[in-house]
Amino acid sequence: MLLDTVVTTLDAVAATRSRLAKVDALAGLLGELQPDEIAPAVGFLVGKPRQGRVGVGWRGVSAAIGEPAAEPTLTVLDLDTLLGELAALGGEGSARDRSAALRDFAARATAGEQDLLARVLLGEMRTGALEGVLIDAIARAADRPGPSVRRAAMLTGDLGATAVIALTGTADELDAVGLEVGRPVLPMLAATAPSASAALETTGPASVEFKLDGARIQVHRSGDSVRVFTRNLADITHRVPEVVEIVRRLPARDVILDGETLSLDEDGGPRPFQETMSRFGAEAAREAVLHPWFFDILHVDGRDLLDEPLSVRRHELERVAGEYRIPGEVTDDPETAERVSREALAAGQEGVVVKAIDSPYAAGRRGSSWIKVKPVLTYDLVVLACEWGSGRRRGLLSNLHLGARDPEGAFGEPGGFVMVGKTFKGLTDELLRWQTEEFQRIEVRRTPGTVWVAPTTVVEIAIDGVQRSSRYPGGIALRFARVKRYRDDKEAGEADTIATLRSLLRE
Ligand SMILES: Nc1ncnc2c1ncn2[C@@H]1O[C@H](COP(=O)(O)OP(=O)(O)OP(=O)(O)O)[C@@H](O)[C@H]1O
Numbered sequence: 001m002l003l004d005t006v007v008t009t010l011d012a013v014a015a016t017r018s019r020l021a022k023v024d025a026l027a028g029l030l031g032e033l034q035p036d037e038i039a040p041a042v043g044f045l046v047g048k049p050r051q052g053r054v055g056v057g058w059r060g061v062s063a064a065i066g067e068p069a070a071e072p073t074l075t076v077l078d079l080d081t082l083l084g085e086l087a088a089l090g091g092e093g094s095a096r097d098r099s100a101a102l103r104d105f106a107a108r109a110t111a112g113e114q115d116l117l118a119r120v121l122l123g124e125m126r127t128g129a130l131e132g133v134l135i136d137a138i139a140r141a142a143d144r145p146g147p148s149v150r151r152a153a154m155l156t157g158d159l160g161a162t163a164v165i166a167l168t169g170t171a172d173e174l175d176a177v178g179l180e181v182g183r184p185v186l187p188m189l190a191a192t193a194p195s196a197s198a199a200l201e202t203t204g205p206a207s208v209e210f211k212l213d214g215a216r217i218q219v220h221r222s223g224d225s226v227r228v229f230t231r232n233l234a235d236i237t238h239r240v241p242e243v244v245e246i247v248r249r250l251p252a253r254d255v256i257l258d259g260e261t262l263s264l265d266e267d268g269g270p271r272p273f274q275e276t277m278s279r280f281g282a283e284a285a286r287e288a289v290l291h292p293w294f295f296d297i298l299h300v301d302g303r304d305l306l307d308e309p310l311s312v313r314r315h316e317l318e319r320v321a322g323e324y325r326i327p328g329e330v331t332d333d334p335e336t337a338e339r340v341s342r343e344a345l346a347a348g349q350e351g352v353v354v355k356a357i358d359s360p361y362a363a364g365r366r367g368s369s370w371i372k373v374k375p376v377l378t379y380d381l382v383v384l385a386c387e388w389g390s391g392r393r394r395g396l397l398s399n400l401h402l403g404a405r406d407p408e409g410a411f412g413e414p415g416g417f418v419m420v421g422k423t424f425k426g427l428t429d430e431l432l433r434w435q436t437e438e439f440q441r442i443e444v445r446r447t448p449g450t451v452w453v454a455p456t457t458v459v460e461i462a463i464d465g466v467q468r469s470s471r472y473p474g475g476i477a478l479r480f481a482r483v484k485r486y487r488d489d490k491e492a493g494e495a496d497t498i499a500t501l502r503s504l505l506r507e
Pocket residue numbers: 188189190191209210211212213214215216231260295326353372
């Protein structure tokens with residue numbers, strides 16, 4: 001298939017608001033792919049190539065892109081081959097070969113294909129919620145039930161592989177896709193409620209658990225082999241040896257656990273989240289010891305537990321990893337739920353997660369079976385630009401320009417970002433150094449005081465609320481914004497939307 005077909009399909013998808021029309025366009029494309037084109041094409045559509053990040057930054061891309069070709073001649077497999085080459089050339093001293101390969105490809109690409117190339121290389125997803133639509137499109141093109149495709153996608157964490165099975169295999173093969181120890185599944189996510197008692201009204205009898213302020217981990221153990229994954233399924237096994245050791249000692253041969261890890265200070269209290277996260281990112285902060293807290297178990301010794309109610313999973317978790325189970329209580333009493341919530345805050349944690357005790361584990365879903373309650377307002381926003389600091393911060397990039405997602409294009413281009421405020425508060429010296437380096441790496445352009453960056457960095461911001469403002473295009477500005485942490489476990493497509501922030505005006 002010509003790469004141009006992917007470009008025109010994405011244009012058609014962006015041009016319509018109708019979900020049905022989007023599904024139609026994507027299903028049409030999927031139906032025409034050869035088997036070996038399916039996984040690459042799906043990767044291009046969602047901006048996540050199957051080769052992963054091949055290490056070409058914004059500067060590399062813009063240096064390579066010149067005069068576009070007039071006629072489309074490149075194929076889906078041509079781009080897949082290029083990505084394979086770039087990934088293979090990843091080592092030292094290969095920069096020249098990489099830019100030559102990239103320049104050669106870009107010279108053969110039309111303007112639309114160059115654009116797609118940049119998006120695929122930078123992992124930038126302007127298409128936002130395309131993954132959900134694509135699941136429906138795969139179901140349509142393969143003539144399989146939507147829930148079967150969704151389940152396979154959530155359990156494999158791999159949309160490309162799911163599309164291949166759906167489009168080239170039998171219905172039974174698709175339904176046989178199950179949990180596999182060692183292969184991460186998309187984590188179950190939580191909705192939000194203003195209080196623990198309000199959450200309990202939705203869930204009914206629930207496990208009310210501390211919401212620990214750490215980083216999500218999913219741990220797979222098969223015999224002596226243990227692997228640890230982040231919220232977005234990156235393998236961080238080698239960064240967390242103490243977690244590996246603990247899981248290796250648990251009384252089970254095979255197990256999949258879901259939980260949160262955080263670093264402890266000498267008294268066993270939680271340390272700031274940034275210290276936990278720096279263990280995930282850089283190799284720095286080795287002295288902090290990580291401690292895992294598990295809140296779910298998806299598999300134990302040959303038994304899949306996903307479809308079992310939480311009551312059963314909690315029982316198994318207690319048996320296998322009781323010492324490391326997250327603090328919490330099962331209750332249907334609002335008073336008790338509020339008490340657990342107060343205890344969590346007193347212990348320096350973020351709040352609670354209230355979980356319906358009869359609910360299965362819905363991988364990849366943000367439903368109402370899990371509801372989080374956090375008294376501090378925090379939102380995930382995207383860094384659009386950063387201003388140089390002054391005084392003690394001279395020479396450092398300091399004041400962040402913050403953007404909310406605008407998937408519908410209510411205040412600009414659909415899938416773009418709307419600026420809602422700035423902040424330089426809450427940044428540690430280490431973060432200032434880090435962001436000064438990182439933002440120049442993903443720089444797009446600069447003016448004397450400001451560096452503009454590719455909108456790919458997610459930062460969690462605490463605010464006191466929002467106020468009406470004519471200064472910013474979304475009509476609102478953040479009040480008392482301060483940085484809580486960088487979320488390198490989230491992508492820009494998962495950031496909060498301008499609609500969510502505007503809804504605070506009404507509260
Ligand atoms: N007891 C718990 N049960 C479930 N999740 C927990 C628990 N304690 C801490 N967490 C963390 O809270 C998150 C639940 O919120 P949500 O599903 O919305 O994920 P999120 O988008 O990462 O949210 P947040 O930014 O609030 O952590 C989990 O991803 C996990 O990292």
